[in-house]
Amino acid sequence: MLTLPAPAKLNRMLHITGRRDDGYHTLQTLFQFLDVGDTLHFSLRDDGEIRLTPALPGVATEANLIVRAARMLQAENSCHLGADIRLDKRLPMGGGLGGGSSNAATTLLALNRLWKLALSEDRLAALGLQLGADVPVFVRGHAAWAEGIGERLTPVELDTPWFVVLHPGVTVATASVFNAPQLTRDTPPITMARALQGGAPAWRNDCQTTVCERYPEVSKAFDWLSGFAPTMLTGTGACLFARLTDERQADSILQRVGSGWHAFKAKGCNLSPLHAALGCRAVSAKGRAKAL
Numbered sequence: 474m475l476t477l478p479a480p481a482k483l484n485r486m487l488h489i490t491g492r493r494d495d496g497y498h499t500l501q502t503l504f505q506f507l508d509v510g511d512t513l514h515f516s517l518r519d520d521g522e523i524r525l526t527p528a529l530p531g532v533a534t535e536a537n538l539i540v541r542a543a544r545m546l547q548a549e550n551s552c553h554l555g556a557d558i559r560l561d562k563r564l565p566m567g568g569g570l571g572g573g574s575s576n577a578a579t580t581l582l583a584l585n586r587l588w589k590l591a592l593s594e595d596r597l598a599a600l601g602l603q604l605g606a607d608v609p610v611f612v613r614g615h616a617a618w619a620e621g622i623g624e625r626l627t628p629v630e631l632d633t634p635w636f637v638v639l640h641p642g643v644t645v646a647t648a649s650v651f652n653a654p655q656l657t658r659d660t661p662p663i664t665m666a667r668a669l670q671g672g673a674p675a676w677r678n679d680c681q682t683t684v685c686e687r688y689p690e691v692s693k694a695f696d697w698l699s700g701f702a703p704t705m706l707t708g709t710g711a712c713l714f715a716r717l718t719d720e721r722q723a724d725s726i727l728q729r730v731g732s733g734w735h736a737f738k739a740k741g742c743n744l745s746p747l748h749a750a751l752g753c754r755a756v757s758a759k760g761r762a763k764a765l
């Protein structure tokens with residue numbers, strides 16, 4: 474059996490720079506992984522079946538990104554092998570932590586290994602992009618500056634603080650945020666160097682104002698958490714994250730979280746825990762841009 478992590482991601486900053494003809498928005502964002510996430514267990518089957526347990530509430534098995542990633546790899550390689558896959562789900566769904574995308578990326582890397590397909594990382598990232606814009610960064614496995622819809626990646630080294638991640642108990646529909654008339658979608662593009670220059674105190678998420686206006690519970694949670702430390706929305710929410718000075722501060726905040734909210738502490742990682750588990754070498758942040 475192959476057991477691998479599917480870590481969460483944070484958007485440490487997120488600018489929306491425009492809207493493409495197909496309706497998708499162009500972004501500039503800094504992705505970083507957390508040392509917390511889901512776990513997936515893979516065992517080989519020789520009959521071509523893909524069996525996933527347990528089912529996720531509200532997600533049909535064939536729509537699950539894990540099953541879709543497995544089927545995509547089978548089709549790509551005319552592969553007749555299958556897998557039993559068990560998912561230990563810890564990340565909230567639709568929370569802006571990229572759990573579904575991370576599950577898909579872990580499945581691509583795991584089955585590439587289990588089925589001995591030897592597909593390159595470039596090919597796996599390109600396949601992943603067909604499943605979602607956030608999948609390639611999980612396949613690459615290094616904190617990154619991302620442009621386009623999140624698929625044009627340049628590895629970066631970011632500070633790796635402790636965070637408290639707070640889920641305010643509401644689900645935010647990503648499409649409704651991107652469709653909101655009042656969303657800021659004309660932030661002028663900046664260079665990666667400029668984005669990195671100011672560091673965390675200068676970072677913001679262009680979705681945050683719109684999400685807080687539409688979801689009072691997110692606004693309330695933001696006000697509460699930012700009373701302890703600098704706080705920001707990840708992706709289109711609903712999760713918020715506070716950047717802390719040390720782990721003790723995280724523990725102290727966690728003791729005060731009210732009922733109806735769910736929170737956990739995590740450390741930022743520039744090398745994905747998935748790639749650490751697979752024994753991959755860290756990609757140098759000085760390395761070239763990894764465009765698909």
Ligand SMILES: C[C@](O)(CO)[C@H](O)COP(=O)(O)OP(=O)(O)OC[C@H]1O[C@@H](n2ccc(N)nc2=O)[C@H](O)[C@@H]1O
Binds near residue numbers: 502
């Ligand atoms: C905003 C981020 O959280 C940043 O990491 C992600 O790009 C969101 O990715 P995601 O949750 O996988 O979103 P998807 O399922 O691909 O898109 C949901 C819907 O949001 C809108 N959408 C999404 C991403 C994007 N760059 N522009 C968009 O306009 C589209 O209407 C799309 O139909």
Ligand SMILES: Nc1ncnc2c1ncn2[C@@H]1O[C@H](COP(=O)(O)OP(=O)(O)OP(=O)(O)O)[C@@H](O)[C@H]1O
Binds near residue numbers: 538539566576707
């Ligand atoms: N294995 C999976 N895990 C989680 N969600 C899945 C999975 N497969 C399909 N989905 C669907 O994808 C949706 C988005 O899930 P995900 O957890 O990636 O959202 P998210 O954290 O908001 O991601 P992002 O940060 O990319 O917006 C879920 O609401 C669910 O319907």
